[in-house]
Amino acid sequence: MLISVLILGALGIVFGLGLGWAALRFHVKSDPVVERIDALLPQTQCGQCGYPGCRPYAEAIAVEEADINQCPPGGDAGIRALADLLGREPKPLNPENGEETSKTVVLIDESRCIGCTLCIQACPVDAIVGATKLMHTVIKSECTGCNLCLPPCPVDCIDIVEAETSPPRWQRPRPQTGFKRVPIR
Amino acid sequence: MNSSQHIERAQEAGKRIHHFHGGLRLKHHKKISCQDPVERPPLPDLLIVPLLQHAGDTAEPLVHVGDRVLKGQQIGQCQPCAAIHSPVSGIVEAIEDRPMSHPSGQPGPCVVIRPDGKEQWTRLAPLTDWLNASADDLIAQMQQCGLAGLGGAVFPTHAKTRDGRERKTHTLILNGVECEPYISCDEMLMREQPDKIILGARILRRALGAERVVIAIEDQMGIVQQALTGSDEFAQSENITVVKVPAIYPEGGERQLIQVLTGLEVPAGGRPSDLGLVCQNVATSAAVADAVTAGKPLIERYVTVTGNGISHPRNFKALFGTPVSHLVDCCSGYTKDVARLVVGGPMMGYPLKSDDAPVVKASNCVLALSRQDIEEPQAEMPCIRCGECARVCPATLLPQQLHLQITNDLWKDVESYGLSACIECGCCDYVCPSHIPLVDWFRFGKGELRKRARENEAAELARKRFEEREARLIRIKQERAEKMQRRKQLLKDKALQQDRIKASIQRAENKTRARAKDPGEAQDGGQSHDS
Numbered sequence: 001m002l003i004s005v006l007i008l009g010a011l012g013i014v015f016g017l018g019l020g021w022a023a024l025r026f027h028v029k030s031d032p033v034v035e036r037i038d039a040l041l042p043q044t045q046c047g048q049c050g051y052p053g054c055r056p057y058a059e060a061i062a063v064e065e066a067d068i069n070q071c072p073p074g075g076d077a078g079i080r081a082l083a084d085l086l087g088r089e090p091k092p093l094n095p096e097n098g099e100e101t102s103k104t105v106v107l108i109d110e111s112r113c114i115g116c117t118l119c120i121q122a123c124p125v126d127a128i129v130g131a132t133k134l135m136h137t138v139i140k141s142e143c144t145g146c147n148l149c150l151p152p153c154p155v156d157c158i159d160i161v162e163a164e165t166s167p168p169r170w171q172r173p174r175p176q177t178g179f180k181r182v183p184i185r
Numbered sequence: 186m187n188s189s190q191h192i193e194r195a196q197e198a199g200k201r202i203h204h205f206h207g208g209l210r211l212k213h214h215k216k217i218s219c220q221d222p223v224e225r226p227p228l229p230d231l232l233i234v235p236l237l238q239h240a241g242d243t244a245e246p247l248v249h250v251g252d253r254v255l256k257g258q259q260i261g262q263c264q265p266c267a268a269i270h271s272p273v274s275g276i277v278e279a280i281e282d283r284p285m286s287h288p289s290g291q292p293g294p295c296v297v298i299r300p301d302g303k304e305q306w307t308r309l310a311p312l313t314d315w316l317n318a319s320a321d322d323l324i325a326q327m328q329q330c331g332l333a334g335l336g337g338a339v340f341p342t343h344a345k346t347r348d349g350r351e352r353k354t355h356t357l358i359l360n361g362v363e364c365e366p367y368i369s370c371d372e373m374l375m376r377e378q379p380d381k382i383i384l385g386a387r388i389l390r391r392a393l394g395a396e397r398v399v400i401a402i403e404d405q406m407g408i409v410q411q412a413l414t415g416s417d418e419f420a421q422s423e424n425i426t427v428v429k430v431p432a433i434y435p436e437g438g439e440r441q442l443i444q445v446l447t448g449l450e451v452p453a454g455g456r457p458s459d460l461g462l463v464c465q466n467v468a469t470s471a472a473v474a475d476a477v478t479a480g481k482p483l484i485e486r487y488v489t490v491t492g493n494g495i496s497h498p499r500n501f502k503a504l505f506g507t508p509v510s511h512l513v514d515c516c517s518g519y520t521k522d523v524a525r526l527v528v529g530g531p532m533m534g535y536p537l538k539s540d541d542a543p544v545v546k547a548s549n550c551v552l553a554l555s556r557q558d559i560e561e562p563q564a565e566m567p568c569i570r571c572g573e574c575a576r577v578c579p580a581t582l583l584p585q586q587l588h589l590q591i592t593n594d595l596w597k598d599v600e601s602y603g604l605s606a607c608i609e610c611g612c613c614d615y616v617c618p619s620h621i622p623l624v625d626w627f628r629f630g631k632g633e634l635r636k637r638a639r640e641n642e643a644a645e646l647a648r649k650r651f652e653e654r655e656a657r658l659i660r661i662k663q664e665r666a667e668k669m670q671r672r673k674q675l676l677k678d679k680a681l682q683q684d685r686i687k688a689s690i691q692r693a694e695n696k697t698r699a700r701a702k703d704p705g706e707a708q709d710g711g712q713s714h715d716s
Contacts, residue, residue, distance in 0.1 A: 038648070042644055043643075043645075043651065044647065045651045053651060054648070054651070055651075077594065124654065125647050125650040125651050126650050126653075126654050142646065142650065144643070166289075166291055166293065167287050167291060168237060168240070168242060170289040171632040171633075171635075171636055172288070172628045172629045173629065174629055175622055175625040
């Protein structure tokens with residue numbers, strides 16, 4: 001009786017120490033769920049979800065502080081993917097956060113730009129180059145279309161333009177016939 | 186089999202005829218356009234040369250409106266792809282968006298040239314001594330002359346040749362299998378210019394560092410085989426074989442042809458050069474001969490103008506930029522019951538919105554179908570899972586499954602079921618009893634996969650830039666805070682010093698005051714007296 005208690009106790013201590021060591025040795029710093037949610041978000045960093053960027057929104061979803069339907073650029077497909085990952089029911093996009101639109105980029109009208117650098121400070125992905133009192137321009141390939149540079153511009157010289165769709169960027173449309181997807185209700 | 190065994194077997198290419206999966210036996214309809222010898226049509230009033238003729242980006246124009254250009258002068262430049270040249274001598278009338286031959290039907294930037302009729306060539310730089318030229322020189326010449334695959338994919342020839350050379354090609358396959366109905370431009374070219382094709386093959390073989398050349402033609406092209414094997418160039422060259430393959434659509438596809446000649450499949454996502462093979466169209470080979478021995482850039486090609494909607498179907502040697510309407514006029518116009526205009530063949534071609542569109546490097550055929558040729562569009566019915574599509578698919582895909590996945594946006598599954606291996610041959614479409622436009626769905630799906638890959642890349646970039654910016658902002662904030670802290674400390678230190686100085690001055694003053702009052706009590710300081 002005593003021997004078995006001792007043996008089991010010793011085993012318990014050994015495994016306990018092993019697990020404790022493993023917890024320290026293989027410690028994962030960040031929450032992998034956050035990473036996986038972040039990977040599904042479109043990374044426009046537009047803040048329409050009410051959080052200052054995609055990662056903060058991902059963190060908020062992970063702790064169930066935010067709902068999964070607050071990302072307009074991700075749209076229906078994004079909500080479906082998030083619902084799939086988190087095992088929740090998909091729901092329609094929250095209209096308070098905005099509407100799903102086609103991909104756009106911004107364009108600075110360089111003749112009107114006064115070089116105030118306000119848009120550069122507003123851009124979350126450093127896609128605008130320029131310097132004080134010098135012309136600014138948008139690096140089109142880096143622009144995410146978040147439109148955060150529009151409000152600070154004092155001379156209203158930034159326009160939203162549709163992302164390029166002419167050849168060679170042209171894409172075949174979805175065939176008209178066939179069975180249409182049922183929208184999320 | 187490991188890869189060296191594969192290559193060994195690939196070296197036997199053409200010695201035995203194998204089969205590929207699926208495919209269809211289609212009616213040829215080629216004879217109607219092979220009656221007359223190929224001619225150059227008279228110069229049109231205007232030539233419209235699109236700046237987008239290859240996969241890749243639109244070329245930058247090198248000329249301005251009002252410039253005089255010479256025949257063969259380079260007018261468009263695009264670094265990774267092939268150059269674009271003026272097909273005539275004349276005046277550049279405009280550089281603007283015009284209808285161009287593109288599946289989108291959208292207009293694009295074109296250089297519009299009004300010919301002056303003098304046909305004055307620019308100075309050509311041939312590599313006459315090509316037998317002693319280095320492979321790099323030959324490849325550079327191909328790039329300079331704007332050569333691109335004339336079979337339909339318009340892949341720049343210099344890039345394909347360079348890749349083939351780097352990956353140790355042993356056999357060059359010339360593709361003369363024109364498996365799509367109606368198209369006969371390659372057949373006419375092989376009949377009329379066999380010497381040029383074989384000369385081009387020898388040049389390509391040299392540039393590739395390959396040993397053998399296999400010219401594949403269809404078993405119904407009897408005259409072609411005579412023309413090729415009877416040519417002087419063929420008699421003088423070694424290690425060139427002409428192989429007849431059974432006419433099953435889509436045998437002219439690069440991968441299908443390789444499978445027929447070697448019995449091996451090019452791995453999905455891989456290239457023929459993985460097996461030590463390079464496949465070129467016969468027309469590309471003839472263009473290589475022109476480019477190297479005469480220095481002539483690619484400015485014209487054989488085009489079939491055919492179909493029951495054309496009064497007098499035939500083949501032309503047409504300059505790029507020639508409007509389709511001009512070619513049709515040279516065939517005595519349309520018949521009364523013309524219904525649809527298609528660029529390419531009936532299986533893989535795309536409808537042309539207007540016949541103002543010009544001939545480009547990719548246009549092998551202009552097909553005008555009459556009302557009897559085209560079926561009334563039939564209502565699409567649900568898939569009954571009969572499996573006919575999978576039976577005919579030459580890429581051994583499961584079209585019914587892919588269709589289901591694409592319509593339901595299951596993109597991960599679409600990828601893992603190998604949609605990117607689809608060659609868009611249209612066999613599944615042709616046999617589908619439910620009239621599902623499968624190829625339309627697959628073309629859309631392929632575009633969507635590409636778009637998704639692009640978007641993922643962009644998102645990754647945005648994430649990185651966002652994170653780096655955040656890190657930078659925090660760093661700047663910290664640096665600022667530290668600076669502030671240091672300054673505060675400095676100020677504090679200064680204040681402390683001031684205090685100390687003040688205190689010592691005070692002490693000194695007190696001392697002198699005390700001394701002045703009472704020299705004997707100087708030891709006590711002045712405090713007791715003050716209080």
